[in-house]
Amino acid sequence: MREVYDFRLFEDAARRLLPNHVGNVLGVGSARRVVAERGSPDYQAVEAAMRKETRRRTLLASWHVRRRYTAAEVAAARCFLLLPWKVVEPAGEECGTQYDAATACPTCGAGAAQRGDLFIRGRALRGDADIRQTIANEVILSSRVRDALMAVGVRSSMFGAVFVRARGGFSSSTTHVQLLDRPPYVPVDGATRFGDHPFDERNAGRCPAGDTAGLNVLSEVALRTGQTVDERGLAFTDVFCGRRAGLLRPSRHIVISRPVYEALVRLRITGCSFEAVRDVPLIPSHLG
Numbered sequence: 001m002r003e004v005y006d007f008r009l010f011e012d013a014a015r016r017l018l019p020n021h022v023g024n025v026l027g028v029g030s031a032r033r034v035v036a037e038r039g040s041p042d043y044q045a046v047e048a049a050m051r052k053e054t055r056r057r058t059l060l061a062s063w064h065v066r067r068r069y070t071a072a073e074v075a076a077a078r079c080f081l082l083l084p085w086k087v088v089e090p091a092g093e094e095c096g097t098q099y100d101a102a103t104a105c106p107t108c109g110a111g112a113a114q115r116g117d118l119f120i121r122g123r124a125l126r127g128d129a130d131i132r133q134t135i136a137n138e139v140i141l142s143s144r145v146r147d148a149l150m151a152v153g154v155r156s157s158m159f160g161a162v163f164v165r166a167r168g169g170f171s172s173s174t175t176h177v178q179l180l181d182r183p184p185y186v187p188v189d190g191a192t193r194f195g196d197h198p199f200d201e202r203n204a205g206r207c208p209a210g211d212t213a214g215l216n217v218l219s220e221v222a223l224r225t226g227q228t229v230d231e232r233g234l235a236f237t238d239v240f241c242g243r244r245a246g247l248l249r250p251s252r253h254i255v256i257s258r259p260v261y262e263a264l265v266r267l268r269i270t271g272c273s274f275e276a277v278r279d280v281p282l283i284p285s286h287l288g
């Protein structure tokens with residue numbers, strides 16, 4: 001597995017902290033883009049600059065990682081993360097979707113239960129992405145994805161109706177459904193790193209209650225999948241990532257079994273990517 005990072009840096013700080021030949025200055029010269037494989041000289045240059053720059057926000061504007069697997073690694077993986085990248089607005093809450101704040105963690109705000117169906121505006125369903133999520137991480141699937149998931153054994157209780165505003169009222173969508181966050185959840189193994197950015201060793205965003213693991217996942221995700229994913233086809237992680245701010249909510253990751261992964265690849269679905277999951281064997285309780 002190779003990890004290719006795409007960093008956007010503020011050029012004022014990058015000029016001070018990085019050699020000129022690292023990355024490319026963008027546009028009018030206010031930003032620099034560095035695309036670098038983990039461990040490469042350019043990656044190490046960004047890492048060294050981040051160690052020197054204690055005020056992280058003055059150097060690192062944003063980052064993104066793509067994990068690339070060999071065919072053998074994909075063939076060996078038992079489960080995968082399903083990562084929606086198509087983001088739509090507005091959030092359900094802006095259209096009347098109800099959340100029960102009393103069920104949320106008082107510290108990090110994670111886990112507020114959605115009450116009732118998802119209400120959304122028509123523009124959130126425009127375009128042909130099969131999988132999309134709102135800025136509040138409400139996941140919406142095309143009906144062909146729902147059908148494919150059910151054909152490989154995902155239970156109907158994982159899907160909820162989507163109501164779309166039209167002509168002053170709401171009507172139930174015939175083309176889309178919501179993917180519901182339902183237990184049982186899959187335990188994330190302690191080998192998984194969380195935090196703000198790849199060089200964060202302080203685990204930024206972790207809730208003391210343990211429900212939100214950090215702002216972002218920083219490494220390949222290691223899971224103790226046990227039988228849960230095999231039996232159900234699709235399940236969510238036990239911990240959340242992200243933060244509660246305005247309409248944003250911490251959210252869980254989606255884990256799918258190999259048969260579900262293969263069905264979705266066959267369908268050539270759009271709007272998401274996949275990552276192999278490192279499966280950590282469960283230790284039977286009489287041994288652990």
Ligand SMILES: [Zn+2]
Nearest residue numbers: 105108207209
């Ligand atoms: Zn919490």
